[in-house]
Amino acid sequence: MSDNNIIKPKTLPGFMELLPNEQILFNKMKDIIRDSYEEYGFLPLNTPIIEDAKVLLAKAGGETEKQIYRFEKGDNDLALRFDLTVPLAKYVTEYYDKLSFPFRRYQIGKVYRGEKPQRGRYREFYQCDIDIIGDGKLSIINDAEIPSIIYNTFKKLGFDDFTICINNRKILNGLFKNLELANQSQEILRVIDKIDKIGIEKVREELSKNVEENKLDIIMKFLAINGDNKEKIDQLNELNISDETFKEGLNDIKQVLNYIEDFGVPEENIKLDLTIARGLDYYTGTVYETFLNQYRNMGSVCSGGRYDNLTEYYTNKKMPGVGISIGLSRLFFQLIDNNIISAENESLTKALIVSMTDDYSYCARVANDLRKEGIKVQVNFEEQKLGKKFKYADNIKVEYVIIIGEDEIANNQITLKNMKTGEQQIMELAKAVEILK
Amino acid sequence: MSDNNIIKPKTLPGFMELLPNEQILFNKMKDIIRDSYEEYGFLPLNTPIIEDAKVLLAKAGGETEKQIYRFEKGDNDLALRFDLTVPLAKYVTEYYDKLSFPFRRYQIGKVYRGEKPQRGRYREFYQCDIDIIGDGKLSIINDAEIPSIIYNTFKKLGFDDFTICINNRKILNGLFKNLELANQSQEILRVIDKIDKIGIEKVREELSKNVEENKLDIIMKFLAINGDNKEKIDQLNELNISDETFKEGLNDIKQVLNYIEDFGVPEENIKLDLTIARGLDYYTGTVYETFLNQYRNMGSVCSGGRYDNLTEYYTNKKMPGVGISIGLSRLFFQLIDNNIISAENESLTKALIVSMTDDYSYCARVANDLRKEGIKVQVNFEEQKLGKKFKYADNIKVEYVIIIGEDEIANNQITLKNMKTGEQQIMELAKAVEILK
Numbered sequence: 105m106s107d108n109n110i111i112k113p114k115t116l117p118g119f120m121e122l123l124p125n126e127q128i129l130f131n132k133m134k135d136i137i138r139d140s141y142e143e144y145g146f147l148p149l150n151t152p153i154i155e156d157a158k159v160l161l162a163k164a165g166g167e168t169e170k171q172i173y174r175f176e177k178g179d180n181d182l183a184l185r186f187d188l189t190v191p192l193a194k195y196v197t198e199y200y201d202k203l204s205f206p207f208r209r210y211q212i213g214k215v216y217r218g219e220k221p222q223r224g225r226y227r228e229f230y231q232c233d234i235d236i237i238g239d240g241k242l243s244i245i246n247d248a249e250i251p252s253i254i255y256n257t258f259k260k261l262g263f264d265d266f267t268i269c270i271n272n273r274k275i276l277n278g279l280f281k282n283l284e285l286a287n288q289s290q291e292i293l294r295v296i297d298k299i300d301k302i303g304i305e306k307v308r309e310e311l312s313k314n315v316e317e318n319k320l321d322i323i324m325k326f327l328a329i330n331g332d333n334k335e336k337i338d339q340l341n342e343l344n345i346s347d348e349t350f351k352e353g354l355n356d357i358k359q360v361l362n363y364i365e366d367f368g369v370p371e372e373n374i375k376l377d378l379t380i381a382r383g384l385d386y387y388t389g390t391v392y393e394t395f396l397n398q399y400r401n402m403g404s405v406c407s408g409g410r411y412d413n414l415t416e417y418y419t420n421k422k423m424p425g426v427g428i429s430i431g432l433s434r435l436f437f438q439l440i441d442n443n444i445i446s447a448e449n450e451s452l453t454k455a456l457i458v459s460m461t462d463d464y465s466y467c468a469r470v471a472n473d474l475r476k477e478g479i480k481v482q483v484n485f486e487e488q489k490l491g492k493k494f495k496y497a498d499n500i501k502v503e504y505v506i507i508i509g510e511d512e513i514a515n516n517q518i519t520l521k522n523m524k525t526g527e528q529q530i531m532e533l534a535k536a537v538e539i540l541k
Numbered sequence: 542m543s544d545n546n547i548i549k550p551k552t553l554p555g556f557m558e559l560l561p562n563e564q565i566l567f568n569k570m571k572d573i574i575r576d577s578y579e580e581y582g583f584l585p586l587n588t589p590i591i592e593d594a595k596v597l598l599a600k601a602g603g604e605t606e607k608q609i610y611r612f613e614k615g616d617n618d619l620a621l622r623f624d625l626t627v628p629l630a631k632y633v634t635e636y637y638d639k640l641s642f643p644f645r646r647y648q649i650g651k652v653y654r655g656e657k658p659q660r661g662r663y664r665e666f667y668q669c670d671i672d673i674i675g676d677g678k679l680s681i682i683n684d685a686e687i688p689s690i691i692y693n694t695f696k697k698l699g700f701d702d703f704t705i706c707i708n709n710r711k712i713l714n715g716l717f718k719n720l721e722l723a724n725q726s727q728e729i730l731r732v733i734d735k736i737d738k739i740g741i742e743k744v745r746e747e748l749s750k751n752v753e754e755n756k757l758d759i760i761m762k763f764l765a766i767n768g769d770n771k772e773k774i775d776q777l778n779e780l781n782i783s784d785e786t787f788k789e790g791l792n793d794i795k796q797v798l799n800y801i802e803d804f805g806v807p808e809e810n811i812k813l814d815l816t817i818a819r820g821l822d823y824y825t826g827t828v829y830e831t832f833l834n835q836y837r838n839m840g841s842v843c844s845g846g847r848y849d850n851l852t853e854y855y856t857n858k859k860m861p862g863v864g865i866s867i868g869l870s871r872l873f874f875q876l877i878d879n880n881i882i883s884a885e886n887e888s889l890t891k892a893l894i895v896s897m898t899d900d901y902s903y904c905a906r907v908a909n910d911l912r913k914e915g916i917k918v919q920v921n922f923e924e925q926k927l928g929k930k931f932k933y934a935d936n937i938k939v940e941y942v943i944i945i946g947e948d949e950i951a952n953n954q955i956t957l958k959n960m961k962t963g964e965q966q967i968m969e970l971a972k973a974v975e976i977l978k
Contacts, residue, residue: 111596111854112596113630113632113634120589122587124640124646127584127587131585142890144917145893148889149561150568151558152552153665155552159551194552195558204933208919243922256912366902367905417547420547452584465803468689468804469805472803475581480581485643486680487680500641
């Protein structure tokens with residue numbers, strides 16, 4: 105084929121594509137998350153990536169519509185899923201009669217958003233979601249279990265120093281309602297959100313443009329609430345806000361915080377953070393964000409919350425739920441980028457079998473025997489110089505090389521070389537099995 | 542929200558979407574295939590589902606072009622991958638400098654073909670691929686390892702009675718070249734392919750329309766070759782065909798068959814089948830098809846072969862390879878459809894914890910302790926009558942229910958009920974751990 109017909113292969117910008125060692129590490133993290141979700145009784149789902157655009161966009165609007173991959177095929181108006189929540193709403197409605205509620209499902213899969221590609225922002229990325237969906241109602245205790253799943257998952261991923269921030273949307277909503285500021289709540293929250301960056305005085309200054317002095321005093325008192333979780337609850341009580349929504353939120357968060365301890369989350373890993381709102385139109389109760397304390401600038405690595413009605417666009421049945429999501433592609437990128445994890449020495453294969461002769465029968469049998477013991481091995485079958493074979497072993501990061509020459513074949517033995525120490529020894533296969541296991 | 546705004550949720554036709562118990566079984570099969578591939582030293586890849594259409598379609602044409610999901614987003618001409626081989630060719634070329642050859646990779650992922658939906662034919666389906674790619678050359682012994690991977694994988698999937706059929710394209714190509722029928726080979730193979738259905742006499746009759754008598758005699762002699770693999774090789778030798786390609790093919794298949802035994806594939810599971818060709822333009826050497834003997838009508842459940850040049854459309858480097866693919870979505874459908882497997886009693890969760898009181902603190906602690914022992918448990922937090930909770934346990938197919946009432950809390954015990962036998966017993970948690978493990 106002539107050069108002219110050659111097309112330069114290129115992965116699209118904004119699409120994560122990893123080298124094998126990186127992929128091994130990525131998969132390990134994905135497996136840990138999956139195992140953790142399964143430990144808590146969540147069932148796997150795997151919905152299609154392509155859906156009917158009208159079904160997928162029942163609720164969407166604004167940014168979502170702009171970012172979505174939507175296209176026609178024949179007469180069909182199709183779209184790629186942009187999250188795993190809308191497909192869940194579809195699924196729960198479609199298979200309602202065949203499911204048992206509360207329905208606990210996890211889904212780990214790719215979603216698609218045609219955002220402007222930026223460092224660490226992908227157009228195709230993994231979300232790892234769990235949700236608990238009730239039929240009509242769902243106990244508040246589920247909201248207390250969620251932080252324990254976050255805790256368990258991040259511990260298993262190897263983290264210790266992280267904080268699960270928890271709040272209840274009803275507290276903020278009730279406060280604003282009580283102050284007759286409900287219409288301005290979005291704008292006020294936007295300003296409050298900057299508190300970490302600009303400080304409390306600047307927040308007051310900015311809010312004072314649109315909020316009366318007496319109301320502003322109460323907001324500032326609210327924002328000044330501090331101490332441990334119990335102290336914060338006490339101070340919330342002392343605000344003496346009569347609004348029913350506020351009281352409900354306060355009661356809910358008290359219950360949730362009480363149970364969280366029983367679910368095994370240490371006090372230092374859970375923090376009532378009264379400023380967390382997580383967007384404005386979706387969550388209705390408890391909300392969660394999770395931060396790696398030493399890398400707070402990474403933003404929340406696991407977020408979610410309680411919603412009143414998952415399926416409102418598909419059915420008149422009321423389906424409340426609570427769930428969280430880990431944006432694994434972005435998290436993986438950030439962890440690598442901040443040198444928190446490294447894929448440098450990742451390998452799945454334990455040993456490479458290298459032959460010094462042209463006869464591979466004995467190699468094949470050795471490989472076969474080792475695999476029967478659950479040991480991952482590869483045989484190098486290529487006609488290469490020994491040096492090249494060892495270079496290959498180095499590159500694929502195997503811990504051991506098994507060398508097979510005429511002596512080994514004659515004596516029904518193998519030579520095992522430890523690639524780290526350089527030590528090598530001739531031995532029976534049974535002994536090698538022990539070491540390799 | 543009024544009824545008028547409700548959209549009927551509907552999964553698109555041709556897209557597999559499973560119930561949770563089915564998904565558990567599907568995932569088990571997927572995990573077995575993955576484990577088996579990893580045992581042989583294959584590295585994971587996960588390429589994007591969306592690629593640049595020009596890159597993806599470099600080679601394609603005909604049916605592929607028609608079936609492909611292709612669309613524009615902004616200025617980009619995009620397409621969804623229709624197999625995992627083209628993305629591999631792209632990947633190997635793009636990251637050539639960072640890979641070690643022979644490059645052994647597996648990829649298990651969804652691919653997309655807008656075929657007419659039929660029972661068991663999906664537009665979105667899983668392929669589970671392995672390929673071994675050489676840089677310039679690749680030893681024929683790799684071709685002998687592939688059947689051992691097929692064998693290992695299907696054994697682990699629970700099958701015993703299956704046949705891996707193997708052939709070498711050079712034998713057929715050489716035969717036709719020798720008979721000066723190379724131009725007609727496609728048509729002749731099409732007729733030969735019907736031998737199982739219409740019988741050898743009808744095949745002769747049909748071929749006689751376009752093939753001269755003396756040539757037809759040799760083809761019929763070729764088709765009459767039978768016996769065990771060694772006998773077939775002998776008869777191939779006896780044909781005395783002088784064509785170099787034929788001789789090469791014969792030599793290759795001899796070597797491959799010799800090694801297959803060493804790789805641990807029993808004789809009854811491997812069969813030299815001289816009529817297998819597997820399409821005409823892609824494979825150049827060894828080819829494989831795999832049949833479940835009792836369900837031959839399912840077609841091949843695992844196919845593949847050797848190709849001379851994976852990357853010819855992307856680079857002038859020559860990259861020969863050998864690989865196989867399992868079409869898991871279709872296989873899963875067929876196995877369920879033929880009652881070979883059943884997802885009826887599939888469950889991941891070992892026990893459901895049910896509370897007889899309003900206090901869930903003790904339940905939460907029990908759940909936490911069990912999970913620390915690696916036992917998958919779920920707590921039912923809902924205000925429901927006990928009967929309803931047990932019905933739920935039945936539905937989600939847990940083996941055990943853990944009942945916690947006032948006595949259990951007071952004595953720091955639990956009641957464990959075996960859902961199959963109906964037996965229940967009050968005991969220390971430690972004892973329950975033993976049973977549940």
